[in-house]
Amino acid sequence: MMRRSALAICSLAALTARDAAAEDVPMPAHAEEVVRYTLVAALDPIAHTVHGEGTLRWRNTSSAKVSELWLHLYLNAFKNEGSLFLRTPLNGGRGGGPVKDWGYVDLRKLVLVQGLDGKPADLLPGLEKSRPGDHDETDARVPLPREVAPGETIDLEMSWDDKLPTVIERTGYDGSFHMVAQWFPKIARLEPDGTWAHFPFHRLSEFYADFGTYDVTLDVPQAFTIGATGPLAESRVERGRRVERHVQADIHDFAWTAWDQWESVGEPIDGVDVKVLHPPGYRVDAQRELATMRFMLPHFGRRYGRYPYAVLTIVHPPDTSREAGGMEYPTLITTGGPWYGPPGVRAVELVTAHEFGHQYFYGLIATNENRWPFLDEGINSFAEDEAMGKWLGAGSVLDLAGLTVSDAAVQAVISNTAVHDERVAQPAPAFVTGSDYGALVYFRTGAIMETLRRVYGEDAMNAAMGRYARKNRFQHPGPEALLASVEEGMGPQAAANLRAALFDKGWVDYAILAVNSEPTHDAAGVFDRDGRRETIAEGHKSGAHQGSIVVARRGTLTFPVDVELTREDGSTQRIRWNADTDLVRLPYSGSSPLRAAVIDPDERVLVDQTRTNNHGTAPAAARVGAPRASERFFYWAELALQQVVP
Amino acid sequence: MSDESLDESSAIEVQHDRSPDRLVLLANGAIRARRRPVMIVLWWALEAALAYALVYPILAFVRGAYGAHPQGDAPLWSPGALSAFDLAVSSRAALPPIIAHVSVIGLAALVLAIFPLGAFLTSVAYTTPDRRAPPLRRVLGRAARAFPALLVLLVGMTLTELFLAGIALLAGGAASSGFTASMGEARAQQLGAATTLVLLLPMAIVGVLHDLARAAVIRFEVGGIQALRLALNTLRRGVFASAWSWAWRAAIAWVPVAMGAFVAGRLGGKAGGALLAIAALHQLVILARVALRASWLAKAMRLVDDAHRVLKAAR
Numbered sequence: 014m015m016r017r018s019a020l021a022i023c024s025l026a027a028l029t030a031r032d033a034a035a036e037d038v039p040m041p042a043h044a045e046e047v048v049r050y051t052l053v054a055a056l057d058p059i060a061h062t063v064h065g066e067g068t069l070r071w072r073n074t075s076s077a078k079v080s081e082l083w084l085h086l087y088l089n090a091f092k093n094e095g096s097l098f099l100r101t102p103l104n105g106g107r108g109g110g111p112v113k114d115w116g117y118v119d120l121r122k123l124v125l126v127q128g129l130d131g132k133p134a135d136l137l138p139g140l141e142k143s144r145p146g147d148h149d150e151t152d153a154r155v156p157l158p159r160e161v162a163p164g165e166t167i168d169l170e171m172s173w174d175d176k177l178p179t180v181i182e183r184t185g186y187d188g189s190f191h192m193v194a195q196w197f198p199k200i201a202r203l204e205p206d207g208t209w210a211h212f213p214f215h216r217l218s219e220f221y222a223d224f225g226t227y228d229v230t231l232d233v234p235q236a237f238t239i240g241a242t243g244p245l246a247e248s249r250v251e252r253g254r255r256v257e258r259h260v261q262a263d264i265h266d267f268a269w270t271a272w273d274q275w276e277s278v279g280e281p282i283d284g285v286d287v288k289v290l291h292p293p294g295y296r297v298d299a300q301r302e303l304a305t306m307r308f309m310l311p312h313f314g315r316r317y318g319r320y321p322y323a324v325l326t327i328v329h330p331p332d333t334s335r336e337a338g339g340m341e342y343p344t345l346i347t348t349g350g351p352w353y354g355p356p357g358v359r360a361v362e363l364v365t366a367h368e369f370g371h372q373y374f375y376g377l378i379a380t381n382e383n384r385w386p387f388l389d390e391g392i393n394s395f396a397e398d399e400a401m402g403k404w405l406g407a408g409s410v411l412d413l414a415g416l417t418v419s420d421a422a423v424q425a426v427i428s429n430t431a432v433h434d435e436r437v438a439q440p441a442p443a444f445v446t447g448s449d450y451g452a453l454v455y456f457r458t459g460a461i462m463e464t465l466r467r468v469y470g471e472d473a474m475n476a477a478m479g480r481y482a483r484k485n486r487f488q489h490p491g492p493e494a495l496l497a498s499v500e501e502g503m504g505p506q507a508a509a510n511l512r513a514a515l516f517d518k519g520w521v522d523y524a525i526l527a528v529n530s531e532p533t534h535d536a537a538g539v540f541d542r543d544g545r546r547e548t549i550a551e552g553h554k555s556g557a558h559q560g561s562i563v564v565a566r567r568g569t570l571t572f573p574v575d576v577e578l579t580r581e582d583g584s585t586q587r588i589r590w591n592a593d594t595d596l597v598r599l600p601y602s603g604s605s606p607l608r609a610a611v612i613d614p615d616e617r618v619l620v621d622q623t624r625t626n627n628h629g630t631a632p633a634a635a636r637v638g639a640p641r642a643s644e645r646f647f648y649w650a651e652l653a654l655q656q657v658v659p
Numbered sequence: 660m661s662d663e664s665l666d667e668s669s670a671i672e673v674q675h676d677r678s679p680d681r682l683v684l685l686a687n688g689a690i691r692a693r694r695r696p697v698m699i700v701l702w703w704a705l706e707a708a709l710a711y712a713l714v715y716p717i718l719a720f721v722r723g724a725y726g727a728h729p730q731g732d733a734p735l736w737s738p739g740a741l742s743a744f745d746l747a748v749s750s751r752a753a754l755p756p757i758i759a760h761v762s763v764i765g766l767a768a769l770v771l772a773i774f775p776l777g778a779f780l781t782s783v784a785y786t787t788p789d790r791r792a793p794p795l796r797r798v799l800g801r802a803a804r805a806f807p808a809l810l811v812l813l814v815g816m817t818l819t820e821l822f823l824a825g826i827a828l829l830a831g832g833a834a835s836s837g838f839t840a841s842m843g844e845a846r847a848q849q850l851g852a853a854t855t856l857v858l859l860l861p862m863a864i865v866g867v868l869h870d871l872a873r874a875a876v877i878r879f880e881v882g883g884i885q886a887l888r889l890a891l892n893t894l895r896r897g898v899f900a901s902a903w904s905w906a907w908r909a910a911i912a913w914v915p916v917a918m919g920a921f922v923a924g925r926l927g928g929k930a931g932g933a934l935l936a937i938a939a940l941h942q943l944v945i946l947a948r949v950a951l952r953a954s955w956l957a958k959a960m961r962l963v964d965d966a967h968r969v970l971k972a973a974r
Binding site: 130143162215218274292293294296331333351352353406407408412414415416417418419421422423425426428429430532535579608609619623624625628629634638639640642643644646647649650651652653654655657658659 | 663706707709710711713714715717718721722724725726727728729730731734735736737738739740741742744745746748749763765768769772776809813839840843844845846848849873916920923924928929930934937938941942944945948950952
């Protein structure tokens with residue numbers, strides 16, 4: 014016990030020292046408050062409607078006068094098949110299923126309290142829900158009767174009615190289960206230069222908004238349990254209705270769920286009240302999600318700065334509503350997975366870690382998910398892979414019957430299938446297919462970041478990402494902030510590789526082209542020495558061997574790699590190759606013949622296009638073959654045959 | 660292939676065959692799989708050959724990709740499975756022909772394996788007049804004659820089993836979705852799974868009936884339909900006893916698999932002696948399972964034989 018304690022203390026000390034560089038980076042305690050929503054919402058679970066009303070206080074934090082507002086009415090994405098969301102053809106990705114019951118939001122009241130001459134102005138008549146010839150009503154323009162000066166604050170009074178769709182990508186109802194997201198008129202973000210970052214709801218895109226405080230009172234039937242963004246400030250039951258008020262500052266969205274079948278478990282973890290809402294019979298999954306958070310909350314805190322909120326609600330939707338799962342909102346995430354998933358299949362842990370990671374990249378750093386989706390989904394996929402690897406090792410995706418599959422391997426290999434198709438760093442609506450979006454935005458970004466970590470070192474990566482996350486908390490950074498942090502932490506080559514991989518479809522394939530060696534001997538032939546002509550038929554053999562390995566680096570990325578040489582006597586030797594040329598002949602000299610060579614033997618360059626050409630054997634050397642695969646596959650085939658043959 | 664332990668009364672001559680190496684029906688109690696170890700080994704060897712034919716393209720592909728690696732296919736088994744996953748995804752174009760190959764070989768194995776099955780049943784049920792194991796030539800000849808009847812049974816019973824499996828799955832799905840609202844999703848899914856499992860029991864009974872009919876084909880040299888009638892008669896005499904005789908053998912056949920997996924996990928078996936030891940162990944597992952299957956088939960032969968004698972006596 015003493016020895017283990019001592020080891021633990023040493024490990025903690027090493028960990029603390031390693032993260033210290035990042036922890037020194039100043040991190041704002043609060044976001045600048047741009048919006049303040051004070052809303053009341055009542056759910057009718059039979060009609061699947063929500064009536065909402067309240068106020069929005071908004072401040073012009075840009076340097077320009079503003080003469081119009083943009084409101085996102087995202088629930089209208091499910092109003093008809095003319096919406097951008099439903100009409101965009103995509104192969105792969107979520108949200109492709111049919112809408113069985115349409116969903117929409119009807120804005121009933123929109124009043125600017127401080128209108129012309131200080132009198133209230135009705136903005137509803139001037140509201141432009143769509144553009145001419147376009148049925149999409151998710152991105153509404155609101156002309157103002159007067160300009161709003163920089164620094165000025167205005168108040169809007171609103172009321173609206175939501176009709177929820179059947180569950181489709183993040184929101185909707187399924188029986189009495191209600192996941193209520195993108196449910197209120199939400200003002201777009203105004204960039205510092207006075208341009209609005211507004212966009213219609215696209216199936217591949219997520220969100221972007223200004224920080225502020227959300228004070229939301231929810232009113233549901235008494236039998237329903239609520240899960241919502243932010244801590245519970247007030248709760249009461251009156252006239253058969255459950256009324257809860259949730260208040261949270263420093264966030265940019267608000268989502269909630271209500272269901273009459275929710276069960277819950279929870280516990281404080283690292284100073285945060287973590288609660289899991291799960292369907293009956295899913296307690297095992299809920300416990301797995303809590304176990305995940307016991308690792309993730311402190312781990313992400315060390316890596317990217319402390320999680321600043323008091324609560325985290327994990328919503329595990331019923332399996333019939335799995336489109337509501339796997340999504341993130343401030344202080345509330347949705348997960349998923351069947352109740353019968355074996356413990357070695359880490360789907361529940363993975364999705365929990367991933368969605369929690371969004372609390373940082375989507376939630377706290379708050380990049381523009383429409384313009385640069387890789388800054389959230391991609392960087393978060395790396396964070397998920399890094400954290401899952403630290404927690405569960407090589408079996409972070411699967412650890413079953415002796416077979417382990419890692420998150421890093423899955424991300425790397427799948428991303429390699431799409432690397433030549435499209436750029437990673439492009440807006441979400443620019444992707445032609447959903448499968449490319451998934452492979453590139455999530456996995457390519459994750460794989461290139463994991464490659465940087467493996468090639469340039471874990472400490473350097475932790476310092477770079479720790480600095481990026483802390484320095485940019487609440488700041489809405491763009492890609493240059495990430496690249497700058499990577500350059501600062503890992504050097505210009507790392508940053509150049511990252512830029513090429515993200516912006517220019519950068520790729521690399523290492524290959525061993527030839528391996529050979531020969532015994533060294535004195536030169537044979539005809540020699541004129543001291544006036545005499547001498548013919549040496551066979552040079553004297555020294556017992557040493559000389560040869561070479563021809564190694565290629567194809568593609569546009571440049572990572573230094575190791576080349577491991579294996580001699581006939583079984584000994585090995587490693588050569589470092591900077592890979593600064595496309596092709597090189599590496600010299601070999603040794604006492605034993607060269608048998609084989611392997612490039613990148615430690616699997617550091619995850620984005621290597623294929624690994625089957627990473628080895629080569631001298632022509633005369635014996636082949637090892639595939640003994641283990643032969644034995645196992647043969648045995649498994651025998652077992653399989655026994656199940657079908659008489 | 661000696662049967663020295665058999666006494667005179669344990670064999671009954673088949674009257675119509677007078678050739679010197681004619682076959683003699685064994686007495687019921689003497690029909691034992693353990694008296695035919697060579698046939699069991701031959702059966703295992705045939706399964707091994709079929710399995711090798713099944714996986715040969717895959718093995719050739721893996722050898723082509725990693726056979727020249729200084730550690731052979733070891734990278735494919737490394738933690739995290741990066742190389743294995745890379746190989747699988749980068750070679751996905753090879754998947755359709757591999758699936759086609761596996762399907763063809765699997766189907767061929769399904770049909771062709773009737774032949775050794777008939778041979779084993781003949782071997783286990785018969786002997787020569789001088790109490791030796793039947794010569795392979797005679798056994799194969801009888802198996803060849805029984806092939807059409809066994810094929811009819813295979814097609815008919817397989818379709819029946821598939822039909823029952825479909826019914827079980829549909830009923831399980833209906834139970835699951837029908838009770839989701841009232842019981843909750845997880846409980847309803849558990850009910851659905853239980854429903855499916857219960858309804859799969861008839862499928863197992865059909866499997867037992869199939870084996871009894873196969874035994875009847877060999878024992879009485881009858882066609883498939885007649886064999887099925889005899890098998891039903893046998894089953895009627897003791898459906899639970901028959902099913903149990905099959906079930907315990909089928910259940911314990913997984914014990915060597917589990918033990919093999921446990922030992923393989925401990926040994927590692929990446930290369931060299933450990934790999935050879937695991938290969939030997941795995942083949943013992945397969946052999947043990949073949950022996951258990953042979954034991955059940957011998958039991959099936961005894962059951963149909965016994966039922967026939969009782970019914971004959973009753974008439």
